[in-house]
Amino acid sequence: MSFPSDIKTCMRDCILKIFWPKDHIVQFFKDNGCTDADIRVLGDYKELHRYQIVDQMFDHLSSKPDGGLGPFRAMLLALTNWSFFDPYYFDRLRKLNRAEADRCITHLKQLQEIRDHKIKEKRKQRAVKEAAAQDAKQSITELKEKYISLIQGGTSPQRRGYELELILQELGRISGLEVTEPFRVNGEQIDGAIKFEGEHYLIEAKWQDKASANEPVYQFVGKIEGKFYGRGIFVSVNGFSENVVSSLVHGKAIKTIFIDGEDLMMVLEGLQSFSEMLDKKVKAAQTKGEIYVNAITGKSKIS
Template identity: 30%
Template sequence: MSFTEKKISVQTLLALKDALTNIFWTKKDLRQFIELTLENPLIVSTIDWTENTKLESVSQIIDRMAKRQDLYQTDLLKLIQETGNFNDFSHLKMWDDAETKIKKAKTAVEKLRNNTKGYFDTIEELKKAEQARATNQAKIKESITYQQRLDELKSKFFEIAINDNHQNRGHQLEKFLNELFTFFDLDPKSSFKITGEQIDGSFTFDNTDYLLEAKWQKKQIDAQELYGFGGKIQGKLKNTLGLYVSLEGYSVESTKTENPSVKAIILMDGSDLMQILEGRIKLTDMLYIKRRHAAQTGEIYYRIVGI
């Protein structure tokens, strides 16, 4: 009996589920990894990634593929190989309790490796594995356009930075942020005016609407400016939040204020923006981390370090 006529063991499938669940923290990154690995990724779209937990999504995919190994065994082998070869866990460092998450991921991958010793020992299977790797690498190269677009945005930002006309630079910044937020699928809206107010923009993230205020001025933002922005948010629907972007940062007074008008705001500065443009963290991940920190601690300013 040839290798491909054998069923993949239950122990191996369980180890694969555990490893996939732990090597990525967000469902979006996990889904992308699986889609890039599979030769037939359409099965991924049959899963409810919004309502399911990571484990539920992974279990449903693996179980469906395992029931039809006559159709999906090659893709299962690709998942086993690529997951077993996983050895870079640096993307987990940005999340809380990173050491524990990395340790769990490494343990799960090692368990998968131990369960799959001998799976790729024959020359025929080694060839197939190499072909799978080549296919996966080709798909990854196609996704390099992400980095190219990010580099274009960074170059555009530096062009704005050397503009001596501060008023013109402010308008350029609004347009730039609109492009950046579009790039990360945040459905941004350009600046608009309502009675007595000027709003720099708005966007939607994680089913929550945000108002945007962006400033690029020589001085740091003080508490009074945050109070003014907070007042605009309080006049909107109850669950509306605000993102204040100040390239020159914030005064200590503004970041330490306990005024309730600012408790629906999270803050970003120039350092945060550069981390995004340099590809060290996604804008969506930064928003998630900052919002969660604010919800847990009440602190509206949180600097993400160590990425």
């Protein structure tokens, strides 16, 4: 983390408008965390111009592994609370101007206030994100428990399919995606839709006792074809037959990606987010023409 350049520039100006003797400038550095080794970097500083002393010290501190954060912060605190203006140099010799020094310190305080406000806002945003992440984690756990209970049975096939739709909708919301609930259009039942990376995807969710075969997949593809720049996500808890995968990609424009129960479990286990899973699936379809891949490894699920 580097110290803000605008604040360093203003601190430099403040030092030059508060101190006249070079020894006083160097003493200010010593009083605010600069070590003897730091001071030795200046060499015979009395041969330097006042501004060169400040510039060389600031450059030296900035080049250190920690960016000189300790001394810079100490100097910032000292300058924003500065109240002694040596009358010998300000009033008697008139080497320094009190009004200019006051303006410079006021400006430094303003920069510090702006920085503090930004830091507070970032902390608030981080706190909100952490709270949202915690809520999402709790929600994911609840969804996992619901999903496993559906696997264990005791629910009618129709109800199980409906609950799967709800799980998918909630995963989309947790990932911050725009979710459209199930709807009918021109007599077609659509299990829902999500907006991912600027594209809308229709969703078909099936919980059958075996891998999805050609007919329901082809019906869904037909729904996609009838939509403007249509794209689709077909979810089949028990996977897809090799035949349906190969027939869908052979010589055709790829508009649908496949998700199975393993993919959902990886998300519910927290191994990747729903958005990350979709990204891997879409990337595989766009770059390799593969619509049914493992979202963790990126490898095809069809041997």
